[in-house]
Amino acid sequence: MNELLDELEDMIREERLTELRRAFDDLNVGDIVDFLERLGVKDRAVAFRLLSKGVAVEAFDLLDQALQSEIIEGLKDAEVAHYFESLDPDDRVRLMDEMPASVARRMLRHLDPRERSLTNIVLGYPNGTIGRQMSPEFVAIPEHFSVAQALEKVSKAGDDAETLYTLPVVDHGRLLKGVVSLRDLVSSAGEALVVDLMREADSVDADHDAEDAARMCADRKHLAVPVTDSEHRVVGIFTVDDALDILERAESEDAARHGGAEPLNRPYLSTPVLQIMRSRVVWLLVLALGAALTVQVLDVFEGTIEAMVVLSLFVPLLIGTGGNTGNQAATTVVRALALGDVGTRDVFKVLWREVRVGMTLGATIGVLGFLVAGLFYGWDIGTVIGLTLFSICTLAASAGGLMPLLGKKLGADPAVFANPFISTFVDATGLIVYFMIARTVLGI
Amino acid sequence: MNELLDELEDMIREERLTELRRAFDDLNVGDIVDFLERLGVKDRAVAFRLLSKGVAVEAFDLLDQALQSEIIEGLKDAEVAHYFESLDPDDRVRLMDEMPASVARRMLRHLDPRERSLTNIVLGYPNGTIGRQMSPEFVAIPEHFSVAQALEKVSKAGDDAETLYTLPVVDHGRLLKGVVSLRDLVSSAGEALVVDLMREADSVDADHDAEDAARMCADRKHLAVPVTDSEHRVVGIFTVDDALDILERAESEDAARHGGAEPLNRPYLSTPVLQIMRSRVVWLLVLALGAALTVQVLDVFEGTIEAMVVLSLFVPLLIGTGGNTGNQAATTVVRALALGDVGTRDVFKVLWREVRVGMTLGATIGVLGFLVAGLFYGWDIGTVIGLTLFSICTLAASAGGLMPLLGKKLGADPAVFANPFISTFVDATGLIVYFMIARTVLGI
Incomplete structure (x- = not known):
């Protein structure tokens, strides 16, 4: 192929x-x-x-x-x-x-x-909204129909309807009463009543968020979901293949922003180089602007570095580990938000989990850092490195868990607020923590 | 709610x-x-x-x-x-x-x-494999059946079959000849022949990779795809909701590894803290081990830093920007791989694109870095920073684009080979580039 x-x-x-x-x-x-x-x-x-x-x-x-x-x-x-x-x-x-x-x-x-x-x-x-993604071409079955009548209506519907497999059942006022599947219709006797075959419908309001509706359709394994207006009248239907499109687009967006870029929304090889460049350059500049903060923080501590150049050797290791820990937490929470496993109201639950995770991670990696750095650069330095690793991990995991929720609360894409910014934030604050601990322990 | x-x-x-x-x-x-x-x-x-x-x-x-x-x-x-x-x-x-x-x-x-x-x-x-994810319970329609006969067989199939909406059409030897949709059956006259309604089937071999098959099902908007053995006999069927499950799991895995952690494979709030910690700690230690490389690189250049402490101020900014550029490229390519938009054979196409993107990004951000650093720390330093930013961006974008393809080629998860390791790689090589440029330009 x-x-x-x-x-x-x-x-x-x-x-x-x-x-x-x-x-x-x-x-x-x-x-x-x-x-x-x-x-x-x-x-x-x-x-x-x-x-x-x-x-x-x-x-x-x-x-x-x-x-x-x-x-x-x-x-x-x-x-x-x-x-x-x-x-x-x-x-x-x-x-x-x-x-x-x-x-x-x-x-x-x-x-x-x-x-x-x-x-x-x-x-x-x-x-x-899901109204913008639904199909207005659907076949609705009146609730008093027999199976034979329903099948007759379905077979006449022709090619236009978006789906014939999930059929909304309605009353005289087109109010949604339930759904019946074509599968159940063809497996039943012609004189059976639709009302006896129909099931309770999961439906969504046309003004509802499209990604949310698509996630519900996928999670609950529906082939199609009726869309209703505010009076619960059926106005359309959306199908699982539309849900797949919506989710794929949302996931591409999350992935791109997670990596600090705008989504391309088109196949990679068909995208002109300049368009790829444009999808990245603004992010890169904004993040570099944030990173300029680290230059200023280090400028403040220049005296400390001059007094003890060895401290500068650990800067990439420390902020890198902080960034990694923050990324891990942010990624987990962004994904949990996308899947609907957590919501903004869970902020304290998330914080409390991430504080504990961060502290256990920090303790593990801190002890290792203390031993290795201590062995090669003396136990003073080892103590500074160990304590800093513990503090940075705790800080980074908590901030990484909170940032996506904060982003969501502010109405922004959680992925934007999470990974790219978490590194910048952890870099600057981590350096401050590092030099404060160094000054205290080493008495500079 | x-x-x-x-x-x-x-x-x-x-x-x-x-x-x-x-x-x-x-x-x-x-x-x-x-x-x-x-x-x-x-x-x-x-x-x-x-x-x-x-x-x-x-x-x-x-x-x-x-x-x-x-x-x-x-x-x-x-x-x-x-x-x-x-x-x-x-x-x-x-x-x-x-x-x-x-x-x-x-x-x-x-x-x-x-x-x-x-x-x-x-x-x-x-x-x-997709064989492990398919359902062996399907209804196959013999190709010589009329619509009425087919509907009769479908209506008797009862509750067991995985789906009745996409029906494999087979010959006497159970060889797959095509598929017919229940929709077409109910919309056709009873005496019409199945062979005239059936379409060419997209099918997959039971030994085929499950994620690949799921992606095909989603991309081509099929409700179900027949699964065949090596002789092209139908052995099962898999449906779009199974495809959704497979893709969701794959995407959670990509997202987690992208953030440097193992996937939880379960809802976040229901996962014990220790299990979350375990999903992260190994990655964190491996990455920290990689970051220890930066300590050694800086150790080599300690003399240069001592001669000019101001150089150390830019370390987080430079490696951060390198990491961001590498991440952007890696994320784009991981996603393109997951969507099937690129394959390992496209390695030169990808490299050539990313070199050009990296150079344009590097030129933009390099000029800015030259101006700002030059203004505050003198034009010597500005030159070093500008040149380093250009080199690091080019290097990082190329490496970021290649790493996922390399991972895939080696049979590993592309996401594992991409983002977490790209930072480590760019950190260490970026520092070497930085100090080489600094020594040359500043004559230290």
Whole structure:
């Protein structure tokens, strides 16, 4: 498979396009998408045009929104309308969010009235809510239906509905009463009543946070979850594959910010170098600004260092260990927040756990530091190093556990508030602790 | 909701168990699971026993394997058998993997013959393969069936099959020919032929890597994927909710190792402090050992520092910036590997990108460093700092991009080889670069 992809890349580089078109015939859509995701903008546009119409539509649907948007920009208006119309309303809105507003509006105008009104329903909900990610095309079953009636309705629904596997059951006022699965319908006698088969529904409000809703769908293993308005009327449905998209995006974001960069939101190899650079440079400068604090702290203690240069040898080790301890704690708590295992109200529980973890870690590594440093540089220095390691670990674990919760409380991304800043914070405070302990123990 | 959970915790702490049992009646299973995941081992055992039988089975199914295993350990053999039998074969195997081998074997012996043989099929595949995560309970449709015959077979399949929504289509020798969706079956006329409705199947070999297979299922938006043996006979199926479990576990693992710790594989608040400490201490010691290298490097350059103490002020800033740049690159590449956007064969592409990104970042931050350090500490020092920042950023971005690929190539977790070690590596080499440049420019 891998060699095949490399060969296809050679074909496009060497402009052997007839050969490439023939090669596409032997690939399934998923493989073609993998291939498109590795190409730069221009090559991708060329390759995309070689696809047969049906395959192109399917492949377009599976691409990242950022790449869809680039392809759209390279097409003529009539072609654009074709691909745009082939998307589900929720996918269409996600693509529109990627594009310049003027282009998005023009494309919306070209849609047929039915599709346009469905798209407008989804557009009516703010960014970041599940309403913006749901599909307004669902099949609702009236609660007084028999199984036969329900199956009849399902079989007529045709291709438009987002899913037929989880069906909201509603009363006369479209109020959600429960859900019934197609699986239960096909396994039951035709005269059985839907009301006897239906189960209590986990539903979400359309204004609810999208990531939260996606996590609930995944945790509770639902294939689809009905979305309701404030009066509990069904307005849409969202499916587990949308939940997967949302969670994958959120996890890419967490991972990137954890590493001190903005997410690329597109495949790495297809991203221009300058865009990668831009995703990192601001973070790097902000963190360097924070690190400038350490220069000032050391400036204050320059006299102490001059009196005892050996103290400077341990600076990277000490702040490195502090940074690592802080990172460990922050990572654990960011992940627990993302999974919904802890919330901001758990701040004291988290603090108390991390203080204890930090102290046990600090004691272990402090004793080792005391012994090793003492052996090589004398027991005075050993005492300073041991005490500093203990203090820094305790401090770093507590701060690392608290920072993500603080970030969440302030409405920011917990991952932003956590790892990149924890190092800066621990570096500066750790150095102060170090030199205070050194001055006291060594009497400088 | 949150306040309710707190109130429930109060009830269990104050042993108001009748009240708790009544409160459970108003909650749905998902909420009960959220509650159980916040409790310690003993409280969880108490709360679990208060659940009605049906709810207990459903809740047990949704719990993490680590927590299932703890609950099992607190139950009598007869009860154990009940919960164990209620699980699907694939979930059962995952639970067995969590438990001591002797307990697992004893429980296996208590199963009825049919369930035991199904479980043994899954147990026959090695850990980490998709065969170990699939369900052997699927409904296969012979290719010559009509829609009516297929629906008849589906409706008789009953509760056992893992899914009825994606149905493998097979020939006489059980060879996989394609898949047909229940959706297409119910929307078609009864006399239509399955062979005309079926689509080409994305399938995976049972020996295939589980995470890879899960990623494919998610990327291509399949609800289920047939699993085949080496002769392309269908042996099982795995569903998108299993894929979600696998990906979530992989992402928790990546996140934890990225932060320099082992994954907890269980909810944070339910994990004993000592277990959290153990998940971190080995990493911390290994990293500290690596950091001891910096002490030695600085020891070598002690003369240079003594001649010019001001050089020591910039150590945390320089190695911090190097670490940040390396982290950014490593994080991007680890994530791209996890998503399948790059592979080990892309090593030169990645290196060439990261060299360019590192040089542009280094030039930007180097010029700034030159100006600021020059202004405050003289242009000599400014030159040293500027040049060092440029070199370190280039070095760190390249190393950060390569490390995860190297890890993957060596068969290790890319996240292990990336972020925690990148800092250590950049710290030590960065210091050498720094003092070499300083000696040359300043003529010490």
